[in-house]
Every structure is written in structure tokens, then in C-alpha cells.
Amino acid sequence: MQKKGRKAEDGTVIVIACTDPRCTPEEFMGMSPESGNTTIVRTAGGRVQPALSTLLVLSAVGNLGKKGTIIVVHHTDCGLASVRNDDEIRRILRAGLESGDGEEEILDKMMFGSIVDPDESVKEDVKWLRESIWFKGMSIVGLVQNTESGLLSEVICLGSERRQ
Numbered sequence: 001m002q003k004k005g006r007k008a009e010d011g012t013v014i015v016i017a018c019t020d021p022r023c024t025p026e027e028f029m030g031m032s033p034e035s036g037n038t039t040i041v042r043t044a045g046g047r048v049q050p051a052l053s054t055l056l057v058l059s060a061v062g063n064l065g066k067k068g069t070i071i072v073v074h075h076t077d078c079g080l081a082s083v084r085n086d087d088e089i090r091r092i093l094r095a096g097l098e099s100g101d102g103e104e105e106i107l108d109k110m111m112f113g114s115i116v117d118p119d120e121s122v123k124e125d126v127k128w129l130r131e132s133i134w135f136k137g138m139s140i141v142g143l144v145q146n147t148e149s150g151l152l153s154e155v156i157c158l159g160s161e162r163r164q
Contacts, residue, residue: 029071084114118144
């Protein structure tokens with residue numbers, strides 16, 4: 001909800017980050033409620049496809065997709081690195097289902113986005129957003145946070161790919 005007295009602005013900043021409590025964009029990017037027009041969207045692994053419905057709603061009710069920046073943040077030592085791929089996640093979840101629950105169809109349609117290498121997964125997500133028709137007006141950046149040191153590395157900058 002928008003704070004009273006604050007009006008919608010061009011130049012929206014959306015940060016997509018992991019739900020891991022060690023990965024806190026509000027802290028490592030120096031954000032505060034008073035600092036402006038930044039929205040934080042958190043998903044498992046900071047993967048963008050699970051955030052798509054939120055991003056599209058923001059686009060429908062605001063200016064996302066027209067102007068501004070999306071910052072995708074993945075991190076080292078992510079829990080999603082403990083699984084090899086979406087099929088393994090589905091297998092683990094199916095093991096807890098009763099036969100005939102009807103939930104298997106839902107699992108088949110879901111994308112979870114395992115992370116083997118955070119540099120590579122952030123590149124995948126930035127590429128996916130940049131190729132989407134919904135976010136053509138947005139600048140999209142990819143960062144990786146080292147959870148041990150807290151430092152951020154820019155993996156994909158505004159105009160090109162760059163490794164640090």
C-alpha cells in the first residue's frame with residue numbers, strides 16, 4: 001500500500017531477491033521506507049518466474065514495464081542449490097502426497113528454478129526478463145550476494161554482461 005502523501009513516480013525500482021533471511025536487500029542496498037519508490041519481491045532463490053504474477057500486477061496498476069529498473073539478486077549458499085532441477089523438487093513434493101490428491105497436476109505446471117551456480121542463474125533470469133514483452137521499457141540488472149562476506153557482485157550490468 002502506498003504511504004499517504006506519496007505519489008506514484010516514474011523510475012520505479014523493483015528488487016527480486018531470495019526469501020533467505022541472510023539476503024536482505026533493504027540492508028545491503030541501504031533502503032528505508034523513506035528512501036523512495038523501491039518494491040521488494042521475494043521468491044525462493046530470487047527466481048523471477050515465480051515472481052511473474054506479482055510483476056504483472058505491478059505493471060497493470062503502476063508503471064512497471066514502462067520505465068525504471070529491475071534488480072535481480074541471487075546469492076551464494078542458496079537452499080535451491082541442494083536440488084539439481086525442478087523435477088527433483090517435484091519428486092520430493094510428490095513423496096508427501098496421497099495418491100489421487102489431484103495436486104500432482106499443479107506440481108507439473110510449476111517452475112521452481114533450482115540454482116547450481118548463482119552467477120549462471122542470475123544471467124538466466126535477467127535474459128528471461130529482457131526477452132519478455134512485458135518489461136521492454138525497463139533496465140534490468142543482475143547481482144549476486146556472497147552470503148559469507150555480504151558483498152555484492154554485478155554479474156549483468158545495464159548495457160551488457162560483466163563478471164567480477
